[in-house]
Amino acid sequence: MSSIRTSFYEGNSSFLFRVDPRVKLVYILWIFVMIMIFTDPVYQSFTMFTLLIATFAGGLSLFKVASAGKLGIYVGLTSWVLWTIFLRAEGSPLFHIMGWAVTDFGVLKGLSVALRITSVLFAFLIVAMTTPTRDIITGLYGLRVSIVFSMVIGIILRLIPQFQSEHTTIMEAQRSRATEFDKGSLMNRFRKHTSYIIPLTLRALKIVSDLSIAMESRAYDPYTPRTFVRELKMRRADQIILIGMIVLLVSSIILRIYGFGELKIGLLGSGQ
């Protein structure tokens, strides 16, 4: 079983590290809205440029960010190729591959979708790499997200490695009893998988039952206001970033209303 990475935090002391976690969480939402407003990659590239600035402001290596999001890049590229293939009859042909036209519209439409797919992911990765999990939870609470939800995120990230090690133990126990998970007919293999899913779930029930007793004994009540080790305080830089995001968002909406930023056939020149 490949291991699941539960934290992306890089732990440096860059500018982005010091930014209020609430601002960073709002930034992910901002990226999502901004990338959805425009369909023209030229306009979308501005949003992507802010990701580049955030990467440098976070003191992160571009390679590390890209390798953490390689699955997203793969999905984005696949979508780009598919759009290029399916829109081969629209727009002006740029060149031909084995008799198939690659048109400007297909390339730009595919690029636009690929940017949409990858931008939110990279925004999340940059924020996750520059914010400890504890601060993300504090930030969520600060944004008035239900304490149950914020608390649950923290518990899940703690439970994943614990369940993972339980899973490994159960798998080894099953293997020592000569269970071969990758042999046999398809139905047989499915059945073999229940031989670890059921014990794993039973162990999970026991762990969670103990956890709830421990929480109850410390008088945990989801409805009481929480206190946090790190109190959130907006600095001047945080306020400037927030105002900047609002101004850019409003301007983008106005631009879009006036017809800018829409992908049209023939954008690269002689369209149909």
Add this chain to the structure above:
Amino acid sequence: MQAFLTSLLGFFGTLASSITFGGMFILGIILSIPMTIIFIGEIFNYQFVLRAPFFVKVERRWNVKAVAVVAMTAALSVILQVVGAVIVIVPGTITFRADALIRFPFGAIFGMPAVWGVMISNIIGDALAGSLGPGSIAGFVISWWMAYLFYRFYKSSEEYSMLNGNSWGKYYLTTILWCFLGAFYLCTNFQLLNLLPTEVVWTAVFPAVIVTTFIGGLLGPVVARVIGPAAKRYGLSRDEMQYEKE
């Protein structure tokens, strides 16, 4: 079996083409609107019922056990998502979704906390796997529906522990219902967001979602048969948890 599954994929793809992609999209919109309204209603504790005024307020209160069950469901689901991806049934199209083995029955056994857990697991799973994107929004709504249908259709502990033949039958019918609802919702949203070309959405993604999830959930009743009574013993089942007042 592989040949049978490939032909099943082909069948659903042909079905979508014969209805036409526009027709499938309209059907998807017709299904997606009430699905989204019911989902939003539940966020505010309003539950859909089949009598006027169609939404009733449900009294719910989070407690320690409910919080722990949300976390357990989500963590288990994330882990099984990774484990299941190892078995490739039809290369490039269908992998065994082991998470479906718990997502379906957990809604029946643990009720609403598990429904929220399944939804959160989808967001966290996407974020940790590095595949978070605009499509994740539709993904978490359909994941929520995965457990929600079972939460609504199963009531007593005999039912969710799969102690009789009827509950087994109901399990497979509910799974098939979700496979269609989920596939329609996901594909309609993919088309709305222009994430993939229409042809790919309805002839590749639509059949893959139906077949993959059904195969993944096939042995769910076996899991429920063991986990249902165990959850009751630990005081974590939906009727022991006291999260909801009828």
